[in-house]
Amino acid sequence: MSTVTLSVASREDVTRRALAAFAGKRQGDHITFASVELLWQTLTGKRWELLKAMTGQGAMSIRETARRVERDVKGVHRDVHALLDAGILDRTEDGRIIFPFDAVHVDFTLTAAA
Template sequence: MISDLLRISFETPELLWQTLTIKLWEILKAMTGCGVLSIREVARRVNRDMKAVHGDIHALLNAGLLKKSDDVVLFPYSGIHVDFMLQAAA
């Protein structure tokens, strides 16, 4: 089941990119709106080695961004909205 947008807030852009690396972001982008996918299919969609994608999938599962059932994974949101605040140094 695909639900509304996932909303995540970060205090800094650095924290955003520490949490969602470019490789993880590419996986989420490739999975958005696609329903359940095998890890092999995710690897094919991002044109990466399945072993490396497997590790990244587990990082996304641990972060609570993906759901897993048997041998398939799901990004259960229709999209991602990310906020962070950029302010002058104190």
Template sequence: MNTVTLSIASREDVTQRALAAFGGERQGAHISFVSVELLWQTLTRKRWELLKSMTSEGAMTIREAARRVGRDVKAVHGDVQTLLNAGILDRTADGRVVFPYDAVHVDFTLTKAA
């Protein structure tokens, strides 16, 4: 199964993971956010629904993605742009969009505020 891990990570954490990968240590697919607030700002409920509808489905047009979630094409287009900018979706050579994973794992720890 091709799983992506969404996490909260500092620049140092990301650098350490990259260095470990360069050293031959398998890291798997990761998309990191600097804060939990940014993760939730980026991955709204409607964007989660969009990702769910695209999981394991291959490349599709934005119009097809909108049809799958029963939403307006223009609104889905805006969500797709946000997800592309965040590195969560990819665009194919023919202009389609793809969420190239079979599963999503979200990994962060909530602690007491300082």
């Protein structure tokens, strides 16, 4: 089973993880955001629904994705392209879209404001 971790991390944290990976230490799959605000801006409720519908399902067309979440194709198309632009979804050689993970783990810590 392949799991991706969605997290909020500083540039230093990402660099540290990359250096560890270069040194041969397995880091797992990560999609990192610079802030919680950016995470929520990118993963709106409707986009989160898309990811839930696509997790572990293989490649599919935008029309099939829209059918699974019971939304209009135009709105799903817009959200799919936002997720493609953010590097969260991939496109297959035949043009279908894929979220190539079987599970999602979300990891961030909320602290008191300074």
